[in-house]
Amino acid sequence: MRERIEDRVKERARELGFSLAGVARPDASRHAGFYREWLSRGAHGDMGYLERPEAVARRTDLRLTMASVRSVVVVAHEYFVEDPPGSPDDPSRGVIARYARGRDYHKVLKKKLLRLLEAVREEAGAPVEGRAYVDTGPLLERELASRAGLGWFGRNTMLIHPRRGSWFFLGALLLDVELEPDAPFTADHCGTCNRCVEACPTGALLGRDETGAPVIDARRCISYLTIEHRGPIPRELRPLIGNRVYGCDICQEVCPFNVRFAREAAEPGYAARGPGERPTGVQPVPVEPLPGLDVSAETPGRSHAHPGTEAPSLVELMRMTREDWDGFSRGSAIRRAGYAGFKRNVAVALGNWLASVDEAPEEVVAVLWDALEDEEPLVREHAAWALRQQRS
Numbered sequence: 036m037r038e039r040i041e042d043r044v045k046e047r048a049r050e051l052g053f054s055l056a057g058v059a060r061p062d063a064s065r066h067a068g069f070y071r072e073w074l075s076r077g078a079h080g081d082m083g084y085l086e087r088p089e090a091v092a093r094r095t096d097l098r099l100t101m102a103s104v105r106s107v108v109v110v111a112h113e114y115f116v117e118d119p120p121g122s123p124d125d126p127s128r129g130v131i132a133r134y135a136r137g138r139d140y141h142k143v144l145k146k147k148l149l150r151l152l153e154a155v156r157e158e159a160g161a162p163v164e165g166r167a168y169v170d171t172g173p174l175l176e177r178e179l180a181s182r183a184g185l186g187w188f189g190r191n192t193m194l195i196h197p198r199r200g201s202w203f204f205l206g207a208l209l210l211d212v213e214l215e216p217d218a219p220f221t222a223d224h225c226g227t228c229n230r231c232v233e234a235c236p237t238g239a240l241l242g243r244d245e246t247g248a249p250v251i252d253a254r255r256c257i258s259y260l261t262i263e264h265r266g267p268i269p270r271e272l273r274p275l276i277g278n279r280v281y282g283c284d285i286c287q288e289v290c291p292f293n294v295r296f297a298r299e300a301a302e303p304g305y306a307a308r309g310p311g312e313r314p315t316g317v318q319p320v321p322v323e324p325l326p327g328l329d330v331s332a333e334t335p336g337r338s339h340a341h342p343g344t345e346a347p348s349l350v351e352l353m354r355m356t357r358e359d360w361d362g363f364s365r366g367s368a369i370r371r372a373g374y375a376g377f378k379r380n381v382a383v384a385l386g387n388w389l390a391s392v393d394e395a396p397e398e399v400v401a402v403l404w405d406a407l408e409d410e411e412p413l414v415r416e417h418a419a420w421a422l423r424q425q426r427s
Contacts, residue, residue: 040158041214047154048110051147052302054203055111055196057183057217061104061209066178067095069248080254082263093173100173101166103211108151109176109183112144114305115202115297122346123278126388127396129347129381132258132282134204135368136344138304142366144169144206152208164211169204176205184217187224191231191240191286192249197224200293202300223247224292231286236275240286257283261380262372267416273383274390280352280380281369307345311362344369349388352381353402375411382406382414386421395425 041058048056064070073079074086084090093099097107114134123130134140148167156163168174177194181187185205186196193201232240239255253259257279260268268276287293300306341363342351355363357374364370364377372380385403389395406418 039215043158044108044151044155044214047158048108048151051150051154052112053110053147053151053206054113054199055185057109057180057185058214059107059109059179059183059219060216061097061107062182064095064175064178066175066248069244069246070094070175073250078250078252078254080259080263081265082253082259090173094175097174097209101164101209101211103164104209105212106210106214106216107179107183108155108208108210108214109180109185110144110148110151110206110208111180111185111196111199111203112140112147112206112302113199113203113298114140114300114302115200115293116300116305116307119307119346125346126278126384126391127349128278129280129349129352129384130278131280131344131347131369132284133202134305135281136305136307137302138366139368139370140204140305141169141171141368143302143304144204148206148208152210155208155210155212159212161212166209168207168209174207176207179207180205182216182219184220187220187222188249189231189290189292190225190229190242190249191235191290192251193287193290195224195290195292197292198296200296201287201290202293202297228291230289230291234285234289236277236285237272257285262376265373265376267413268379268383270420273420274387276380276383277387278349278384280349280384281372281377308343308367309345310343311341312343349381349385350398350402353378353385353406375413378406378409378411378414379417382417382421386417386424389421390424390426393426400425 045056071091079085097104116133116136122128145167148169152165152167155165170176177188180194186194189195189201194205195201232242237255237257239252241250241252244250255272257276260272260276261279261281341355341359342348360374382403385399389399403418403422407415409415
């Protein structure tokens, strides 16, 4: 029997390193009403791009993004990496969400999706129009993934696969060729489990609504507060953030499906970076050497000094200059937080460290005093708050 084109495309996806692949119809979103109601409550916080009328319309109707779309290939790429020993329990070290410890996933997945598009064209034996999206376009990726048979919406709002958990990125390939869709994933395997809701430090997860949809108040989510939010972090939430300086993995860490099925990512680009290292695949930016400066001893693949992304020292993070920050964040999703936003997060973590010890470490107090002179008002305000967390 002749192998179906859908099966060949999925096989090519696996050859490219994708863990899962499925096909969905480009039907109008069934979650449009819930999405609009969620926006009307303001639960999206400062993320104004989510509520722009054009973007809302395009999220709920793929044909407004690509008029000729006839099918969607949805893929998943695993990114789980283990925490180093002692992290995240060491209050002197920052915790960066696993997805951001290595190379920017947008670049990794986009490149693979474009290669998959070429594979679709080869398999089809005809011109095929396609568009690749990785968490940047106006798509409801998780709904598309569920419709493609890749998993269900957990109470933590993540898409969960029954044998893979949720440690994966999603990518979507919109195509103008009709492929046979996979059966949608309709079962909910969360059952009565409520671990993610109970574990969320800030109470951002609100369980399920009357329709069964998981609900989150982004304004209380640590990932939102440390990445998307641009202003001061609400004072009542600062102590609850602990030492998480970029994003949060707690609701995934406690999920039984991740506890049982998590596996190390095969993609080398997702590995955490050591001090001074650039993400895998990111080339150094050429710099014209100053007259008389000997650069022959510089180590390839290194930039301005920075502490790396695997349980970095909070003190070292706070000491970063803008040049250090540029090297630290280049080629990384961490760059989205911005220099001021990231150091704001570090100041909060330092304050929480001070609140946990009877005697304040001298280097912490010193670096926070220096931060009171920072050019960014956001950093100065949070540094002042952190200093006030000393027990004596």
